[in-house]
Amino acid sequence: MAVTRTTDKHDDYWKLEQQDWSIQGMRSKLESYRYRVGSLRDKERLAECVRRAQSGLTSYYNLTNDQLRELIVARKIDTSYYKNTPFASNKERLLATLELEDRKPKFYRFLDLPAELRNSIYAYYFSEFYMDLYAPSQPPISRACSQLRAEALPMFYATCAFELRLQHRLNTNRLDRPIRQRLTIGDRMLLFLHSTEPEHLAAIRDWFISVDHRTCSCPVRPDFAPVCRLDFTDPHYYSVKPYWAMDVTSQWANARPPGLAKKKHMAAAVEDIADTIASRGELIKANIFDLREAVELGTA
Numbered sequence: 001m002a003v004t005r006t007t008d009k010h011d012d013y014w015k016l017e018q019q020d021w022s023i024q025g026m027r028s029k030l031e032s033y034r035y036r037v038g039s040l041r042d043k044e045r046l047a048e049c050v051r052r053a054q055s056g057l058t059s060y061y062n063l064t065n066d067q068l069r070e071l072i073v074a075r076k077i078d079t080s081y082y083k084n085t086p087f088a089s090n091k092e093r094l095l096a097t098l099e100l101e102d103r104k105p106k107f108y109r110f111l112d113l114p115a116e117l118r119n120s121i122y123a124y125y126f127s128e129f130y131m132d133l134y135a136p137s138q139p140p141i142s143r144a145c146s147q148l149r150a151e152a153l154p155m156f157y158a159t160c161a162f163e164l165r166l167q168h169r170l171n172t173n174r175l176d177r178p179i180r181q182r183l184t185i186g187d188r189m190l191l192f193l194h195s196t197e198p199e200h201l202a203a204i205r206d207w208f209i210s211v212d213h214r215t216c217s218c219p220v221r222p223d224f225a226p227v228c229r230l231d232f233t234d235p236h237y238y239s240v241k242p243y244w245a246m247d248v249t250s251q252w253a254n255a256r257p258p259g260l261a262k263k264k265h266m267a268a269a270v271e272d273i274a275d276t277i278a279s280r281g282e283l284i285k286a287n288i289f290d291l292r293e294a295v296e297l298g299t300a
Contacts, residue, residue: 010188011137013129026050036061052099060098068094077101111147122155132163132208135192154203157196161206165189165224166292168212183211183296185288193285202282205232209295227295228267230274238278242267266298 021029026046030037033053038061040046049059060068072079072094079097110118125141139156142149166183185193193201210224226243242263273290277283 010135010192013133013136014140021047021050029053035059038062048099052102057102060095065091065094068098072097075101111145115151118151119155122152123159126156126159129160132161134163134165135186135188136162153200157200157203158205161208162204163208163210164288164291166209166211166227166295183292185292193288198284201285204283206230207283207291209291211295227298228270230270230277230291232274232278232283238274240267240270240274242270262298266294269294269297 023041023043023046026043026049027037029050030046030053035049035053036059037046037049040049040061052059060071063071068091075098077097113121122141126139138153142153142156165186167186169182169184207230209227209229211227212224228243229239229241231239231241270291273287273294277287
């Protein structure tokens with residue numbers, strides 16, 4: 001699995017997060033994963049063990065050399081590559097052989113599994129992404145073959161929660177004075193909306209909406225505060241949960257917090273859109289732009 005050092009990129013959700021830990025920090029992390037490494041102190045090897053633990057791979061450090069050899073034979077691993085490779089000890093060579101093989105997983109008969117079991121695997125995979133996803137790329141599992149794509153993508157959109165981030169931009173008059181703040185949808189989210197198939201967009205059942213009250217000219221990184229969440233996961237009932245934490249963050253832009261009347265107006269507008277989505281039974285792209293206008297009613 002790939003490793004990332006970036007934050008909040010469209011494909012970071014499908015990569016392991018790499019952090020610069022000390023040796024003791026990595027050993028403590030491995031302890032929390034219950035991943036045994038014996039007395040290992042090498043920083044690069046510990047970093048590799050952390051990546052393995054995060055990927056759900058097992059540790060071989062608690063096995064004896066004979067057990068490691070038996071496992072290599074049972075897995076029919078070609079060891080000719082390692083004959084002339086120098087290692088500090090024979091056990092390190094055996095460990096490296098198994099760990100390198102783990103990087104090349106083979107699932108030749110995955111499609112032979114019953115459809116119900118494959119769906120359980122997809123659900124388990126997507127349940128790992130408990131955070132709200134902001135305009136993500138499609139998961140790598142959907143690129144393996146056309147059948148996996150057809151099976152996994154609908155579950156991905158229906159299972160995960162997605163975030164709609166809105167940001168204020170200042171319009172100016174001829175005297176270059178700000179006259180009104182408008183909410184915009186960022187380019188990355190627009191690309192996500194326009195490139196996602198309508199049936200996949202309609203499958204999303206959980207939307208989290210947040211607003212940044214600071215202006216684009218503000219040098220501080222945007223801080224998106226929650227506004228509301230639309231939850232359609234229950235086919236017989238939907239919920240709209242409002243948040244008013246934006247009152248605090250609006251002070252960064254020297255803007256007045258929205259009053260109670262505006263909040264009620266916004267809540268009613270969002271409820272109307274939710275009613276429309278629920279009555280149709282699916283969300284369409286136009287609903288996202290309607291939500292932007294509704295939120296603007298309570299934050300302008």
